[in-house]
Amino acid sequence: MESENQSSRTSSAVRELVETIVLTLVTYFLVRTFLFETYRVVGQSMDPTLEQDERLIVSKLSYRLHEPQRGDIVVFHDPQDPSRNLIKRIIGLPGEVLSINQGQVFINEQLIEEPYIERFSPDSYPPTPIPEGHYFVMGDNRGNSSDSRSWGTLPAGDIVGKASFSYWPLRLWGPVAHYDYGEG
Numbered sequence: 001m002e003s004e005n006q007s008s009r010t011s012s013a014v015r016e017l018v019e020t021i022v023l024t025l026v027t028y029f030l031v032r033t034f035l036f037e038t039y040r041v042v043g044q045s046m047d048p049t050l051e052q053d054e055r056l057i058v059s060k061l062s063y064r065l066h067e068p069q070r071g072d073i074v075v076f077h078d079p080q081d082p083s084r085n086l087i088k089r090i091i092g093l094p095g096e097v098l099s100i101n102q103g104q105v106f107i108n109e110q111l112i113e114e115p116y117i118e119r120f121s122p123d124s125y126p127p128t129p130i131p132e133g134h135y136f137v138m139g140d141n142r143g144n145s146s147d148s149r150s151w152g153t154l155p156a157g158d159i160v161g162k163a164s165f166s167y168w169p170l171r172l173w174g175p176v177a178h179y180d181y182g183e184g
Contacts, residue, residue, distance in 0.1 A: 036060060037160060039075050039085060045139030045146070046087055049073070049116050049177055055168035056087075056176060060161040068135060068156070069093075070112075071179035073163040076137070079151050085160060088147050089116070089179075092136030094156075100125035100149070103142065116140050116179055125149055135159075 041054040050056075050073070058075045068074060068090050078084040091105055091112075092098040099106045103120030106112070121143040130136050134153035139145025148154060163176040 037075075039087065039160075039163065041087060044144050045141050046073070046089070047141040047144075048118055049089075049140045050087065050163075050166075051172070054166055054172055056163045057165040057167060058161040059164040062162040062164070063156075063159060068159065068162070070107075070181045073176055073178055074135075074137065075160040075163060076154055077158045077160065079154065079158065082158075087163060088137035088139050088145070090135050091138045092130045092148075092153075094130055094132045094134055096130050096136075097127050098125070098130060098136050099127040105138075112181070114179075116177070117142065119143065123149065128153075133157075 037058045037060060039056045039058050041050045041052060041056065044052055056075075070090055070093055072090045073087060074090060075085050075087050078086045092107060096107050097109075099109075101124050103122055104111055105114065117140060119142070123142065128136075130153055133156050135156065136148040137154050138147045138149065162178075166172045166174060166176055
């Protein structure tokens with residue numbers, strides 16, 4: 001009788017352990033697929049805003065609730081190698097005309113404020129309409145960034161999510177510094 005009770009308790013404990021593991025895995029995959037993902041910054045294209053090897057939490061839910069805004073820092077599939085993800089800042093929105101003159105960015109012929117830039121590069125870029133469903137993205141370190149200036153506009157469908165929280169290194173713990181242009 002006691003051996004049946006022992007066997008029943010062992011079977012019950014194993015079943016609970018398996019249920020817990022399955023529930024944990026299902027929850028992890030649902031969260032990773034629909035809500036959040038982690039990202040490691042590679043390179044210096046977002047200096048000084050983000051550092052090499054900084055670890056971020058990316059919100060996939062943000063853009064299910066609202067459209068990306070100018071100033072948002074986004075993770076997206078690399079247009080030149082979709083197996084990799086990149087991180088840049090949204091500068092131009094669908095339907096706008098973007099140009100760059102001596103490193104200064106103009107949207108619909110209006111100079112935009114970019115307080116997150118430490119060093120402007122002397123680049124120029126001709127007036128370019130941004131198609132519907134596309135964004136113009138650039139790194140904050142303009143002299144060291146492969147971005148929309150070299151490979152064109154970014155399709156909205158390639159955006160993974162909005163960088164929302166830095167968790168490593170610990171000295172950088174906190175929300176990611178987006179710039180709010182107050183446009184929407």
